Amino acid sequence: MxxxxxxxxxxxxxxxxxxxxxxxxxxxxxxxxxxxxxxxxxxxxxxxxxxxxxxxxxxxxxxxxxxxxxxxxxxxxxxxxxxxxxxxxxxxxxxxxxxxxxxxxxxxxxxxxxxxxxxxxxxxxxxxxxxxxxxxxxxxxxxxxxxxxDRYMVLCHTKWPFYNFAKHKGYPTEEHRSACLLYGLSPIHRRTFHIEQRNAESPVQATLF
Missing domain, CATH: 3.30.420.10 (Ribonuclease H-like superfamily/Ribonuclease H)
Structure with a gap:
């Protein structure tokens, strides 16, 4: 405008x-x-x-x-x-x-x-x-x-603490990506998102991990 x-x-x-x-x-x-x-x-x-x-x-x-x-x-x-x-x-x-x-x-x-x-x-x-x-x-x-x-993700942390949502709020940090590989996906994960390895901070909606 x-x-x-x-x-x-x-x-x-x-x-x-x-x-x-x-x-x-x-x-x-x-x-x-x-x-x-x-x-x-x-x-x-x-x-x-x-x-x-x-x-x-x-x-x-x-x-x-x-x-x-x-x-x-x-x-x-x-x-x-x-x-x-x-x-x-x-x-x-x-x-x-x-x-x-x-x-x-x-x-x-x-x-x-x-x-x-x-x-x-x-x-x-x-x-x-x-x-x-x-x-x-x-x-x-x-x-x-x-x-x-942010508050929503902190609440989710209390239910699924092993993802550490309170810290990264669901963003694709190395810690979060590793937790997904180790524990699988929680009910609040977006199953159509994946991470391009050349730019791990820029997820794109495409396929399951």
Whole structure:
């Protein structure tokens, strides 16, 4: 979205909803999305792309977002849904689910989505590449999505501690890949993901390990 277009939406007092997701790259766990509507007095200086914030900063920002945002919601798509419809469509589905929790309470004029793909929503929807570093509403959504997914993976660690989900959150670290080979796959592993050996940090959805 061009900056001038974004400002025109704000000038017209239209309701802007930011959308972002976390968890497209891991081998295990859901993809989690958040939707956030901020008010004019929100302290945007606390926001940033969640990947550029420390865990402490993200958790502190989350408290403020949940207290001061006009509306916020999270949604997810499970590992089973990822396997069934692919990671891109599952990411869009998670965003749609988060959005619909908010749109059931207030009419949204424009949804601003991080990335270059857009979920099918009942409002004007604009994809913004790098939006999680540019748009406060998307920054806030990225923080909520990241924190929610991390908490989910910590809970999964208590059930399947031998994968050490609390440490790597399901991402394809050497430790995680070795655990998968040793113990097999848990119920939350994405069975259509494999890891290209030449780039172990960039899993692709293709076949079972």
């Amino acid at each position: 061009e900056e001038s277009l974004l400002f025109s939406f704000e000038a017209e007092n239209q309701v802007l909803c930011g959308l972002d997701e976390a968890g497209r790259g891991p081998l295990a766990g859901p993809v989690v999305a958040a939707a956030v509507i901020l008010g004019p007095d929100f302290p945007t200086e606390i926001l940033n792309d969640s990947k550029k914030l420390s865990e402490k900063q993200r958790l502190e920002a989350e408290i403020v977002i949940k207290q001061k945002a006009l509306y916020w919601a999270v949604g997810l798509a499970t590992a089973q849904e990822i396997d069934r419809i692919n990671i891109l469509q599952a990411s869009l589905l998670a965003m749609k689910r988060a959005y619909e929790k908010i749109s059931s309470q207030i009419h949204v004029d424009v949804a601003l989505v991080d990335g270059n793909q857009r979920p099918n929503l009942d409002c004007i929807t604009q994809a913004i590449v790098g939006g999680d570093a540019l748009i406060p509403q998307i920054m806030a959504a990225s923080i909520l999505a990241k924190n929610q997914r």
